[in-house]
Amino acid sequence: MSVQPETETGAQSTVAGETPEEGVYSFASMEAKWPQVWEDLKVFTPVDDGSRERRYVLDMFPYPSGDLHMGHAEAFAMGDVVARYLRQKGFDVLHPIGWDSFGLPAENAAIKRNAHPSEWTYANIDTQAASFKRYAISADWSRRLHTSDPEYYRWTQWLFKRFYERGLAYRKDSPVNWCPKDLTVLANEQVVNGACERCGTPVTKKSLNQWYFKITEYADRLLDDMSELQGHWPERVLAMQRNWIGRSEGAHVRFAIEATDGRAERGVTVFTTRPDTLYGATFFVVAADAHLALDLVTPEHHDALMAYREKVKALSDIERQSTEREKTGVFTGRYAINPLNGEKLPVWAADYVLADYGTGAIMAVPAHDQRDLDFARAFNLPVRPVLNTGGEDPVETGIATAGEGTLMNSGELDGLSKAEAIPAAIDILEKLGTGEKFVNFRLRDWLLSRQRFWGTPIPIIHCAECGEVPVPDDQLPVTLPENLRGEALSPRGTSPLAAALEWVNVECPNCGRAAERDTDTMDTFVDSSWYFLRFVSPHYTEGPFDPAKINAWMPVGQYVGGVEHAILHLLYARFFTKVIHDMGLLEADEPFSALLNQGQVLNGGKAMSKSLGNGVDLGEQLDKFGVDAVRLTMVFASPPEDDVDWADVSPSGSAKFLARAWRLGKDVASEPGVDVSTGDRTLRTVTHRTIADAAELLDNNKFNVVVAKLMELVNATRKTIDAGAGGADPAVREAAEAVAIILSLFAPYTAEDLWNQLGHPASVANAGWPSHDASLLVQDTVTAVVQVQGKVRDRLEVSPDISEDALRELALASENVQRALDGRGIRTVIVRAPKLVNIVPA
RNA sequence: GCCCCAGUAGCCCAAUCGGCAGAGGCAGCGGACUUAAAAUCCGCUCAGUCCGGGUUCGAGUCCCGGCUGGGGCACCA
Numbered sequence: 001m002s003v004q005p006e007t008e009t010g011a012q013s014t015v016a017g018e019t020p021e022e023g024v025y026s027f028a029s030m031e032a033k034w035p036q037v038w039e040d041l042k043v044f045t046p047v048d049d050g051s052r053e054r055r056y057v058l059d060m061f062p063y064p065s066g067d068l069h070m071g072h073a074e075a076f077a078m079g080d081v082v083a084r085y086l087r088q089k090g091f092d093v094l095h096p097i098g099w100d101s102f103g104l105p106a107e108n109a110a111i112k113r114n115a116h117p118s119e120w121t122y123a124n125i126d127t128q129a130a131s132f133k134r135y136a137i138s139a140d141w142s143r144r145l146h147t148s149d150p151e152y153y154r155w156t157q158w159l160f161k162r163f164y165e166r167g168l169a170y171r172k173d174s175p176v177n178w179c180p181k182d183l184t185v186l187a188n189e190q191v192v193n194g195a196c197e198r199c200g201t202p203v204t205k206k207s208l209n210q211w212y213f214k215i216t217e218y219a220d221r222l223l224d225d226m227s228e229l230q231g232h233w234p235e236r237v238l239a240m241q242r243n244w245i246g247r248s249e250g251a252h253v254r255f256a257i258e259a260t261d262g263r264a265e266r267g268v269t270v271f272t273t274r275p276d277t278l279y280g281a282t283f284f285v286v287a288a289d290a291h292l293a294l295d296l297v298t299p300e301h302h303d304a305l306m307a308y309r310e311k312v313k314a315l316s317d318i319e320r321q322s323t324e325r326e327k328t329g330v331f332t333g334r335y336a337i338n339p340l341n342g343e344k345l346p347v348w349a350a351d352y353v354l355a356d357y358g359t360g361a362i363m364a365v366p367a368h369d370q371r372d373l374d375f376a377r378a379f380n381l382p383v384r385p386v387l388n389t390g391g392e393d394p395v396e397t398g399i400a401t402a403g404e405g406t407l408m409n410s411g412e413l414d415g416l417s418k419a420e421a422i423p424a425a426i427d428i429l430e431k432l433g434t435g436e437k438f439v440n441f442r443l444r445d446w447l448l449s450r451q452r453f454w455g456t457p458i459p460i461i462h463c464a465e466c467g468e469v470p471v472p473d474d475q476l477p478v479t480l481p482e483n484l485r486g487e488a489l490s491p492r493g494t495s496p497l498a499a500a501l502e503w504v505n506v507e508c509p510n511c512g513r514a515a516e517r518d519t520d521t522m523d524t525f526v527d528s529s530w531y532f533l534r535f536v537s538p539h540y541t542e543g544p545f546d547p548a549k550i551n552a553w554m555p556v557g558q559y560v561g562g563v564e565h566a567i568l569h570l571l572y573a574r575f576f577t578k579v580i581h582d583m584g585l586l587e588a589d590e591p592f593s594a595l596l597n598q599g600q601v602l603n604g605g606k607a608m609s610k611s612l613g614n615g616v617d618l619g620e621q622l623d624k625f626g627v628d629a630v631r632l633t634m635v636f637a638s639p640p641e642d643d644v645d646w647a648d649v650s651p652s653g654s655a656k657f658l659a660r661a662w663r664l665g666k667d668v669a670s671e672p673g674v675d676v677s678t679g680d681r682t683l684r685t686v687t688h689r690t691i692a693d694a695a696e697l698l699d700n701n702k703f704n705v706v707v708a709k710l711m712e713l714v715n716a717t718r719k720t721i722d723a724g725a726g727g728a729d730p731a732v733r734e735a736a737e738a739v740a741i742i743l744s745l746f747a748p749y750t751a752e753d754l755w756n757q758l759g760h761p762a763s764v765a766n767a768g769w770p771s772h773d774a775s776l777l778v779q780d781t782v783t784a785v786v787q788v789q790g791k792v793r794d795r796l797e798v799s800p801d802i803s804e805d806a807l808r809e810l811a812l813a814s815e816n817v818q819r820a821l822d823g824r825g826i827r828t829v830i831v832r833a834p835k836l837v838n839i840v841p842a
Numbered sequence: 843g844c845c846c847c848a849g850u851a852g853c854c855c856a857a858u859c860g861g862c863a864g865a866g867g868c869a870g871c872g873g874a875c876u877u878a879a880a881a882u883c884c885g886c887u888c889a890g891u892c893c894g895g896g897u898u899c900g901a902g903u904c905c906c907g908g909c910u911g912g913g914g915c916a917c918c919a
Contacts, residue, residue: 024881236913239846243915250919272919285919325917352917362919370843371917442918566914636867637854641847643912648854650868657867660882696858705856708866715866722883785862790900792862830899836861840899 023666025659027626030749034762035133037752043763044087044095044138048549052092056553057083058532058592060561060569061098064124065105068131070601070608070618071562074644076137077634077746078598078703079560083138084745085698086557088769094553095138096535098145099125102153102524104182104198107454107489114486117454121148131619135627136748138765143538147527148454152534154477155544156527157459159576161470162583164460168214169448171468176447178206183491185210187447187523187568211458211520213446215575220439222574223247225590232594234641237566244567246442251275251426253363253435255284255336257347261298268292268336271358271440274365275429276421279410280386281363282376284336284345288312288329290355296347298333305330305349312351327352327375338363339434340425341411350375358440370400386410387418446572448523453480453489453496455521463508463515472509478517495519528569529576532556532591543585551587559592566597596701599643601634616646628747629655635746636707658750661714661743664736665757667727672759679731684776686716687735691772694742703746710742733758741767786811787838788820804831811837 038044046054059079062072083095106117113120125146132139145152163169177186179196185208190197215222223245226238250273259265268286286292288309297305308330329350336345345363352371353362366376367385373394376383383395389405407413412428413421429435449458457478459471471478481503489496497519498504508515530544536553537546555577573591581589600607603614621630632654637644676684690713697706717735721727736758744751744764755764779800784807786794794816798807808831811817817839825842 234847236846240914243845246915246918248918270919274919327917350917352919354918357918364919369919371919374917440918442915563913639855642855645854648868650854653868663882702856704854705865708856711866718883783862787861787900790861795862828899830861832861836900838861838899 025662025750027628027655027658027749030753031134031627034749034752035136037762038136038765039141041763043765044083044093045140045142046092046094048092048094048552050552052090054094054553055086055091055558056094056532056536056556057086057558058096058535058556058560060559060565061100061528061531062128063100063103063105064121064128066124067127068135068618070616070621070646072128073135073618073621073630074601074634075560075562075598076132076135077631078596078640079558080137080631081635081698081703081745082558082560082596082701084748084765085769087138087765088741088744088767089695090768094143094535095140096143096145096538097129097132097137097139097141098143098531098535098538099128099147100524100528100531101125101146101148102455102521102527104452104454107452110454111486111490116482116485117489118148121454122146134622135631138748143535145531145534145538147456147524147531150477150479151539152531153456153527155534156456156522156530157471157476157478158473159530159544159580160456160522160526161459161473163213163579164470166579166583168217168579169211170214171209171211173207173209175205175207176210177203178208180204184451185447185449187525208449210447210449211518211522213448213575215446215572216441216443218575218578219245219247219441219443221578221589222443222571225574225578228590229593229595233592234563234595234597237563237570237595237597240566241571244443244571248273248440248442250438250440251429251435252359252438253278253339253429255339255345255363257296258335258337258344260334261300263296263298263334266295268296268361269359270361270363271438272363274368274422275425275435276407276410276413276416276418277365277368277386278338278340278363278425279413280365280367280384281338281343281345282366282382282384283364283372284347285329285350285353285362285364285372285375286332286347287353287355287360288349288351290360292360293332293349296332296334297349301331301333305332308349315351327371327378329375329379336363339429339432346381348375348379356444357442366400367394368400368402370402373398373400384409446523446575448526449520450523451491451495451519452521453484455524456527457497458518458520458522460518461506461508461515462518463510463513465513466508466510466515469508469510469515475509495521497521525568525572529572530580532559532573533577533580533586545585547585550585554586555588555590556592558594558596560596560598562600563597570595596640598640599638602643602645602647604647605645621651625651625655626658626749628658628750631748632658632707632746635703637704639704640701657711657714658743658747660718661710661739662750662754662757664714664717664721664732664739665754667721668733668736668758669727670730670733672733674730674733676730676734679734680720680725680729681731681776683716683720683725683729683731683735684773686713687731687738688772688776690742691738691770692774692777695769698745706742707746710739713742714739737767738770740764741770782834784811784834785836786814786817787836788817789841790838791820793817793820798834800834802834804833807831807833807837811839 059076083093087093101121106121109120110117177191179186179201181199181201191203195202250271252269252271254267254269257266257268289312329348332347332349334347336347364372366373366383368387386409387405388408389401389403391401394400404418407416407421413424416424426437459478461469463469481500484500504516506515506517533545537549540546577591578589580586603616606612608615629651633649633651637649690709693709694706721732740751740754751764781797782800784796784798785792794814796810808829821841827840827842830838
């Protein structure tokens with residue numbers, strides 16, 4: 001068959017190896033023919049010698065979960081358009097491919113099959129690699145990397161050590177998110193609505209000694225440097241990162257806690273964004289589950305607190321986080337002293353105050369904070385408004401007034417507006433020495449320890465004498481033991497590595513005594529936080545990357561991937577880049593100058609999923625319509641960032657267009673290099689207009705519109721051929737060559753075949769972007785629209801350089817205009833030569 | 843509750859600065875070619891831009907207020 005998928009006979013396109021009928025579009029024979037040619041020519045390997053300006057285009061590397069799916073097909077189609085376009089424009093393009101190949105699914109598969117995780121992993125990688133080659137991704141395969149290769153994770157460990165030396169990797173005991181099903185620790189980012197992101201099991205807390213990266217030290221820079229990304233990253237990604245970092249300006253205020261009932265006096269600091277409302281504080285709350293609550297509580301109230309803590313612990317995070325839940329809490333028996341007015345405030349312990357945000361304690365201002373008001377009403381605590389907002393009294397309504405207003409009942413702050421009172425209050429606190437301006441962040445340090453096997457081992461040895469001892473650089477990598485497989489990998493709450501005794505037991509590199517390796521592995525997000533640096537010199541053996549190359553390529557000019565990585569991966573990669581920059585190893589301090597989030601591929605309005613049974617198999621689509629038709633459909637369906645609903649689009653329509661474009665080649669009757677200046681002027685204008693428009697559209701990622709323009713050019717060329725000028729007209733060749741080059745970004749097989757038909761050697765990928773002749777775009781006449789009161793009343797063919805006065809004369813002389821004016825006078829005439837005149841009647 | 847994004851023909855989508863609402867495709871209808879069909883080629887129909895205000899000579903585009911859909915954060919002090 002040619003392109004019609006419904007017909008099962010005439011199967012030239014679906015059966016590779018069968019000789020296609022002469023002159024019939026056969027994607028199967030193209031797919032069989034060209035990959036070897038491209039590989040032999042090394043078309044997609046950058047010259048990397050500085051002779052041409054460099055550009056780095058990167059797709060988020062895949063996890064080898066199985067074969068490629070529709071989502072990969074979309075994402076990589078988009079990235080490939082960018083890479084191929086920049087190559088045509090003459091840049092030396094780095095467009096590498098690799099695999100994020102550590103991770104839990106491989107481990108689970110290994111347990112099930114009594115195998116080693118590497119077997120499953122590398123088999124899947126081979127499958128995906130073959131599919132990528134079929135899909136004609138213009139990648140430099142010589143730079144292929146896998147994060148689970150010791151040559152790679154050696155440098156992940158090396159970087160961990162550098163972080164450690166800078167105090168950016170540290171261990172601490174802390175309550176961690178624990179998934180009772182996967183038996184592993186989860187980062188905050190991996191807890192979704194109180195449940196494990198992976199398996200949905202409600203997450204519990206467990207106290208463990210864990211490794212952290214001190215990402216909070218970079219919170220300010222991660223936030224501030226987003227201004228560089230503004231306009232180049234999707235706004236929603238920046239918004240999500242801003243939300244996640246959660247910068248909050250306010251003050252730290254120190255309250256003295258009275259000595260009572262066997263407990264000594266001490267101070268407790270709170271964080272507040274509303275120091276202006278200090279006079280309205282009527283009680284004080286500490287997080288019930290924080291150690292602070294135990295420190296404060298008097299013996300008399302101790303039992304009640306313990307009972308309350310038990311109740312809180314029994315609640316799941318989901319229940320606890322419900323905002324509808326009634327306020328609960330217990331009195332601690334203690335009083336805090338308001339530093340401004342000396343008032344005694346009862347100290348309560350409650351679970352609506354979070355132990356791990358701010359200082360785990362708050363001053364409660366019920367009149368102006370809804371949560372505090374709810375609590376006050378539940379426990380009959382006083383409410384004192386200190387801000388006149390003009391709204392109804394919160395004491396009456398039960399609705400806290402959080403808006404603007406004027407201070408009252410607040411001593412020296414009285415009469416100030418909220419905006420004035422905040423700095424004034426901070427000023428007073430600073431003078432008293434009981435507080436200061438403070439910026440708080442929601443962001444927590446990055447917990448990187450995982451009690452899992454298939455990950456990068458943490459290169460630390462624990463020695464009874466010397467403590468934590470990093471494995472010396474020349475002993476890296478610390479490789480995973482090969483003899484653990486199957487059941488031995490199943491989760492037990494400690495890392496499976498702990499069972500490999502001959503691996504665990506080592507000599508201390510420091511003192512030589514018996515010591516043990518750290519048995520945790522790193523979160524796989526560590527691996528993917530620097531892979532873009534490794535791609536620059538993936539075979540370099542003296543460091544994570546070649547210093548002579550790194551600044552030539554970094555930063556990545558265009559990064560392409562799904563919005564699901566808007567927070568985790570992108571934030572971590574930015575953090576790593578900044579640290580490596582601070583180490584003096586990298587000039588860039590942002591990794592990705594521009595980011596494109598391609599949409600999802602849906603089917604019938606919903607994400608494809610096994611449970612819905614609406615999955616579309618990529619392999620089947622490729623068999624049925626061909627690689628080019630699938631790629632073209634992905635790109636043409638909608639703007640790259642929008643979702644594509646496979647039920648709404650037509651790969652058979654794409655295939656029809658490709659065949660139509662390809663057939664142009666058969667009609668071209670002139671020789672390569674023919675003088676095009678005598679060609680059909682109308683077609684030449686369309687060709688050059690298309691070349692110019694396409695470049696601008698591509699610069700703005702409007703790939704779908706480029707395809708539409710290309711369709712127009714194909715239609716115009718067809719028309720020229722059929723309307724008499726014929727295939728011998730040099731303009732037809734010029735148009736067909738432009739079609740081949742532009743098409744090469746979207747449909748590499750068809751474009752290469754067309755290019756070949758037109759008598760050119762491979763590869764069209766290196767043909768170079770055609771230059772457009774601006775003189776052909778100058779129009780002899782343009783249509784000027786004449787409006788009366790904003791409504792179109794006439795159209796005039798005028799010279800493009802007509803003067804405003806001349807155009808005004810012409811417009812006023814128009815019969816249609818005079819009829820529309822109907823005798824009314826003219827108030828004003830707006831002239832935008834040469835395109836528009838608007839006449840406003842009196 | 844806070845924040846971000848998007849609503850244009852039956853459907854997917856175009857529309858530099860505010861300047862003729864329509865480029866392209868899908869679906870539909872009609873025609874040419876054919877004994878017929880497929881393929882191919884040609885042509886046609888279809889909305890006034892989610893709603894309400896405002897600014898303007900002029901608004902899909904800018905401003906204000908809503909509605910609907912999608913997404914993020916969330917007892918975050």
